[in-house]
Amino acid sequence: MPILPQIEAAAPELEAIFRDLHTHPEIGFQESRTAGIVAAKLRDWGFDEVHEGIGVTGVVGILRGQGGGNRRIGLRADMDALPIHETTDLAYASQSAGKMHACGHDGHTTMLLGAARYLAATRQFDGTAVLIFQPAEEGLGGARAMIAEKLFERFPADEVYGMHNLPSGQPGRATLCKGAAMAGASFFDIAVTGRGSHGATPHHAADPLVVASALVGQFQTILGRNLSATETGVLSVTQIHSGSAYNVVPGTATLAGTLRFFKPQIRDLMQRRMREICAGFALGYGVEVEITFREIFEVLENDPALSDEWAAAAGDILGLDAVQIETVPQMGSEDFADMLQLIPGAYGYVHHAGTVQLHNPGFVLDTGILPVGASIYARLIERRMPLAA
The missing domain is CATH 3.30.70.360 (Alpha-Beta Plaits)
Incomplete structure (x- = not known):
């Protein structure tokens, strides 16, 4: 199964959203404009519930599938930028001096929005999708802020999944490490x-x-x-x-x-x-x-069985041969680990054609990754909460 056709058709819209977010980066706990765009899109697309201001600027969207099942699966993306002055000379480069999406969180937000658009249009799942748009991942404690405001008590999830872009110069690949994956x-x-x-x-x-x-x-x-x-x-x-x-x-x-x-x-x-x-x-x-x-940051611990599920969803889109599990742990950190302390899940990497590393003022996210990540997110919902035959 390649990129989901409905998401591929929406790729120009996703790129427009991404470029807008990239042009207007916001530092952690200041993502008011970004959060407003996210909430407005979810409402426009028909989400059953949209909750704002969770953990200062976090957004949670609730979408119920066609079936009457009780399972609930969470998907998470981060929204914040870094205090870095951009040097890419892109046509859509940051217009905020000293602020830049140098880690691709604008891409992560766009990918989850792409999945949201598709899932709202199809609802081909039995249960509830919980979409979490998190602020302040870059060392400021955005996940903890949302959890402190009873994120999972208000919006329970049986499992939760996330992903990050990886500028490896090798598009069409995905990788994941079972167990202790990030420091x-x-x-x-x-x-x-x-x-x-x-x-x-x-x-x-x-x-x-x-x-x-x-x-x-x-x-x-x-x-x-x-x-x-x-x-x-x-x-x-x-x-x-x-x-x-x-x-x-x-x-x-x-x-x-x-x-x-x-x-x-x-x-x-x-x-x-x-x-x-x-x-x-x-x-x-x-x-x-x-x-x-x-x-x-806590140590990010991927649940072994749910790591296989993340890899299977990625394999649906990229082909199983393009997905590698049991990769080596990374010394970088990620506050999605706080969510995994409470809810089992998995977090992997989707590779793209970029080669300038993360947190660099010259970092450029390959926009070809947007429909890929959106499709993987969507497949996680459909695989983990399938409609009865």
């Missing part, structure tokens, strides 16, 4: 408070820059000297800020970064050793070092 993540912030001085007399200072610089190097020994080579973790310092003049030793410095892990005990090991190193440097250099951690 959990902590963010950390470190404040070093020392004593400033004139740049010509650093012996009067307790230099926080020396401490901050040394911490970066020492942190890189944690994994190599505390973790077995057969285990996996990532510790990345991604920010260091201090000073404002050429001739002043500053009094403070800050660092920030991220930890990635597949096992909570590895996260705990990294955090413990970071605290110990910070305490040692504070004592040794006569400064204050305060470190705090924020747990941002």
Whole structure:
């Protein structure tokens, strides 16, 4: 089964929606325009219920199939952009300086809208489709915000599915990893408070820059000297800020970064050793070092049996030979993991012709993926809630 004919016929409309969303990107929890478009489309297409403002800007659409079944299947797409200035020179490039859909969430939203349009027109399923348009996936806790507002109590689902685009340069493929598929993540912030001085007399200072610089190097020994080579973790310092003049030793410095892990005990090991190193440097250099951690992403766990169902739906559209399961886990993180903590489901990747990687100012999503993703979403509903013969 190729791309569903009704979705293929709607491809120009989907591309128009995508281009509009791409031109007007909105950062997490600010997706008011995007959410308004989503809600209006669902209503225009005849959804039974459309709920707005869930988790600030989230939208949930409820669609009942032809049968009277009680099964409920959730489909989720994210809507937010990134604080990146676009450099693609596309005709439909971002018109908001410093904001860009550099991760393809505009494409994910469009794909789920494409499935919504098709499912509302056909209703060839027995049960209820729960379509979740989530805000603020990019480290801001959009899934948790929706869950805190009783997402699955208000809109129950027996299973929930999602997907992400992958610019591999290999269109027509889909991949999925069973079990632990994407890493959990902590963010950390470190404040070093020392004593400033004139740049010509650093012996009067307790230099926080020396401490901050040394911490970066020492942190890189944690994994190599505390973790077995057969285990996996990532510790990345991604920010260091201090000073404002050429001739002043500053009094403070800050660092920030991220930890990635597949096992909570590895996260705990990294955090413990970071605290110990910070305490040692504070004592040794006569400064204050305060470190705090924020747990941002859970490990994304794909249900093994439902992974097979996601792969089967993708195989209906792309051919089974084009779908690969049991791929290696990814160190990137995704807050769909929070939903999978509550509802079993699966999350896979749909490949496309783009080659510039995600979160890059030159990223371009191949729009040929839009009807593909929409068809996979639609087939998940039809396969998991089939009408009686």
